[in-house]
Amino acid sequence: QVQLVESGGGLVQAGGSLRLSCAAPGFSNAALGWFRQAPGSEREFVASITRSGSTFYGNPVKGRFTISRDYARNTMYLQMNSLKPEDTAVYYCAADLSSGEFYPYSQDQYEYWGQGTQVTVAS
Numbered sequence: 001q002v003q004l005v006e007s008g009g010g011l012v013q014a015g016g017s018l019r020l021s022c023a024a025p026g027f028s029n030a031a032l033g034w035f036r037q038a039p040g041s042e043r044e045f046v047a048s049i050t051r052s053g054s055t056f057y058g059n060p061v062k063g064r065f066t067i068s069r070d071y072a073r074n075t076m077y078l079q080m081n082s083l084k085p086e087d088t089a090v091y092y093c094a095a096d097l098s099s100g101e102f103y104p105y106s107q108d109q110y111e112y113w114g115q116g117t118q119v120t121v122a123s
Helices: none
Strands: 003-008 010-015 018-023 031-037 043-048 056-058 067-071 077-078 089-096 117-122
Touching: 003 089, 018 031, 018 089, 018 117, 031 067, 031 077, 043 067, 056 067, 067 117
Parallel strands: 010 117
Antiparallel strands: 003 018, 018 077, 031 043, 031 089, 043 056, 067 077, 089 117
């Protein structure tokens, strides 16, 4: 059974950094993404990376977060710098194995989801 497993969440002070990982064995041909959901809010697009390495970012994180993937380790990363309290959320990784046009910002694009990892940024 294919599975996505996030790790690396935790508590950090504002201005600090964290790196999230998403173990994604079996998803080397997938587009991968990160979404987040804060309490009482809708799930929000954070970043995605295609099979070929093209990247997309949500406006709130542009210039602060960097998405990458290591094909040898079957792992995707999200380097988060200059963290703000409003970045506090559960972060989910997601995978899209479908063919056809890719809409990175839409959670409906992704068929597989991890369980999430909590990120808390203290002010």
